Amino acid sequence: MSILVAEKISKRYSEKTLFEEISIGINEGEKIGLIGVNGTGKSTFLKIIAGLEPLDAGKIIYGSNMKIGYLAQAPTFEAGITVLEHVFKGDTPEMQLIRRYEEVLQLVDDNPGESKYEKEMISLIHRMDVMAAWSIEAEAKSILTKLGITDFTADVGELSGGQRKRVAMASVLIKPVDLLILDEPTNHIDNETVDWLEKYIANRKGALLMVTHDRYLLDRVATRIIELDDGKLFSYQANYSKYLEMKIERETIEETTERKRQSLIRTELEWIRRGARARTTKQKARIDRFEDLTSEKKRQVDGSIEMQGAFSRLGKKIIEIENVSKSYPCGEIIKDFSYVLLRNDRIGIIGPNGAGKSTLMKIASGKLAPDTGNVAIGETVKIGYFSQENDEMNHELRVIEYIKEQAEVVDTKKGSITASQMLERFLFPPAMQWSLISKLSGGEKRRLYLLRILMGAPNVLMLDEPTNDLDIQTLTILEGYLDDFPGAVVVVSHDRYFLDRVVDSIFSFEGSGVIKEYAGNYTDYSRFVRGQEALAGKDALEKKEVSVEEKENRKQTRTLKFTYKEQREFESIDDVIAELEEKIGITEKMMAESFSDYERLQRLSNEKEELEEKLEHATERWIYLNELHEEIIESKNG
Numbered sequence: 001m002s003i004l005v006a007e008k009i010s011k012r013y014s015e016k017t018l019f020e021e022i023s024i025g026i027n028e029g030e031k032i033g034l035i036g037v038n039g040t041g042k043s044t045f046l047k048i049i050a051g052l053e054p055l056d057a058g059k060i061i062y063g064s065n066m067k068i069g070y071l072a073q074a075p076t077f078e079a080g081i082t083v084l085e086h087v088f089k090g091d092t093p094e095m096q097l098i099r100r101y102e103e104v105l106q107l108v109d110d111n112p113g114e115s116k117y118e119k120e121m122i123s124l125i126h127r128m129d130v131m132a133a134w135s136i137e138a139e140a141k142s143i144l145t146k147l148g149i150t151d152f153t154a155d156v157g158e159l160s161g162g163q164r165k166r167v168a169m170a171s172v173l174i175k176p177v178d179l180l181i182l183d184e185p186t187n188h189i190d191n192e193t194v195d196w197l198e199k200y201i202a203n204r205k206g207a208l209l210m211v212t213h214d215r216y217l218l219d220r221v222a223t224r225i226i227e228l229d230d231g232k233l234f235s236y237q238a239n240y241s242k243y244l245e246m247k248i249e250r251e252t253i254e255e256t257t258e259r260k261r262q263s264l265i266r267t268e269l270e271w272i273r274r275g276a277r278a279r280t281t282k283q284k285a286r287i288d289r290f291e292d293l294t295s296e297k298k299r300q301v302d303g304s305i306e307m308q309g310a311f312s313r314l315g316k317k318i319i320e321i322e323n324v325s326k327s328y329p330c331g332e333i334i335k336d337f338s339y340v341l342l343r344n345d346r347i348g349i350i351g352p353n354g355a356g357k358s359t360l361m362k363i364a365s366g367k368l369a370p371d372t373g374n375v376a377i378g379e380t381v382k383i384g385y386f387s388q389e390n391d392e393m394n395h396e397l398r399v400i401e402y403i404k405e406q407a408e409v410v411d412t413k414k415g416s417i418t419a420s421q422m423l424e425r426f427l428f429p430p431a432m433q434w435s436l437i438s439k440l441s442g443g444e445k446r447r448l449y450l451l452r453i454l455m456g457a458p459n460v461l462m463l464d465e466p467t468n469d470l471d472i473q474t475l476t477i478l479e480g481y482l483d484d485f486p487g488a489v490v491v492v493s494h495d496r497y498f499l500d501r502v503v504d505s506i507f508s509f510e511g512s513g514v515i516k517e518y519a520g521n522y523t524d525y526s527r528f529v530r531g532q533e534a535l536a537g538k539d540a541l542e543k544k545e546v547s548v549e550e551k552e553n554r555k556q557t558r559t560l561k562f563t564y565k566e567q568r569e570f571e572s573i574d575d576v577i578a579e580l581e582e583k584i585g586i587t588e589k590m591m592a593e594s595f596s597d598y599e600r601l602q603r604l605s606n607e608k609e610e611l612e613e614k615l616e617h618a619t620e621r622w623i624y625l626n627e628l629h630e631e632i633i634e635s636k637n638g
Helices: 042-049 083-087 093-110 115-131 133-146 161-173 191-203 215-221 240-273 281-295 357-365 399-406 419-425 442-455 472-484 496-502 522-557 564-593 598-637
Strands: 002-013 016-027 031-035 057-062 068-071 179-183 207-211 224-229 232-236 319-328 331-341 346-350 372-377 383-386 409-412 415-418 460-464 488-492 505-509 515-519
Touching: 002 042, 016 042, 016 057, 016 207, 016 224, 016 232, 031 042, 031 215, 042 068, 042 179, 042 207, 068 161, 083 093, 083 133, 083 161, 093 115, 133 161, 133 191, 161 179, 161 191, 191 215, 215 240, 215 496, 224 240, 232 240, 319 357, 331 357, 331 372, 331 515, 346 357, 346 496, 346 522, 357 372, 357 383, 357 460, 357 488, 383 442, 399 419, 399 442, 415 419, 419 442, 442 472, 472 496, 488 496, 496 522, 505 522, 515 522, 564 598
Parallel strands: 031 207, 031 224, 068 179, 179 207, 346 488, 346 505, 383 460, 460 488
Antiparallel strands: 002 016, 002 057, 224 232, 319 331, 319 372, 409 415, 505 515
16 A cells, blocks of 8 residues: 655756656555665665655655655754653654643752642653553663663753664654654764664655665565666665676676667768758658657766775784773773784774774874773884775865875776876766866765775775765675775675675674674674574573482472472462562562652662563473472372
């Protein structure tokens, strides 16, 4: 069933046409991935579908009472509000009720003994029970925790860009909508969170439209891929892998069609040149046909980024890290770490947000001094450092001025290449080279920033989250470039596909400053970790099975009857289980009421786990005692 239809929609910015007369329908439950080169208008397309950007032409028809949730690539926030206030900012009755509950809870704390607030609090609790608003509250806290946000009362204005993105994501995911629109949802989140997000949106009901560079996410979640290319929209009923096959087929057909068109033009041109008289109707028709063929616009094939860069000679000594440690007020993030970087190293650094991945890169590059230990960098080393945020980019410069600041000409294996030529190879045509950087899209700025680094002729590349805001085509060609790069590569990334494609060893931040090295790419690392977890679970299961077997042996060798203690336990076990279940229910409600007190929430969570363990043990005893009771009866009757 269709929930949205866009008919012949068009959008232009200044003289640039993003897309023209494109149409699409979105069906209930579809999961759509939108891809295309940076600057083609993907984010604008999402905003238009969400109703946040006006159309130049065409129309969009929405289903009756349709609700849309939209996550922007760079979300905006209202100053002075808490994480939870932002998450529950919405127009549903449940959201309004929870928001008022939070306000009154604060008023009760600020005005102890004020009866009117206490009465309203009692009324609100009753209404939240009736409307089942507690479940929304609990889910919000669960999503925030999974996204790495644990301080629910923090001012969103004081959070980092990555933390804000995760809060905005929680705010979108918590609301029931018919169409969820996500613009680069995996930017600024760690690998573990990406894994969770993938499972969450795969299992979520409702339609999904997302822009992402995460190819594993597209492969495992998307049921349809749509591609913006040269102002047109192409749709493929497939995941990412199948899309690649189907795109090759489409382009092969288009190439065949274009060759036929060119052949017809040559035939007609020869006829025109022979000086045929154009007086008869038939001759006039042939001339008209020739004009139609020559005026027909040839579809532009995707621009192809050709990554060539200069390379500086690299000596034997590269980077030697010896017993390095680094601490911040939050604690020690790097502890006694040593490593000697080799010429052909391909290292991927992973770990939770805030673990210290970027700090390690900065220390290794000499940008940041360690608290203890030494870092020695070889004399011939020339580091190309691609930072997570290209804040140093001067947006008032023109594109070509920015590149010429680094180098006007670079020498490559294939000869000298000018700054302008390199820009063309990076999909910046001559007309665009004189545009101000401020006019570029986020992805185009990142691509330009990458080119500037390569123009510096590095022999060691340090890439901090290079996949953020880069389109899939640029990433694919960057991966090919790194295959042939003759120096060391160190990369911090949450992009599982990129890590699998590029690296052959993983440095994992595992807490308390410990960094462990694993051989292989990200998939190899994941398999090893899962294997270790499975092994630990198997050991625990074997111990439990031995314990059960021992109990059976003991039961067979003894006279079938209750001991005095077992008899008393058998008589009270039902009441014990009921009491534990009641306590768990009360604890869950207290957790739901502990919105703004994270320490209390954590304490209650621990208490709930203890109660659940006791309940599990009591249930096991109930099963054992009832089975024994039945056997005693059978033995007496037999």
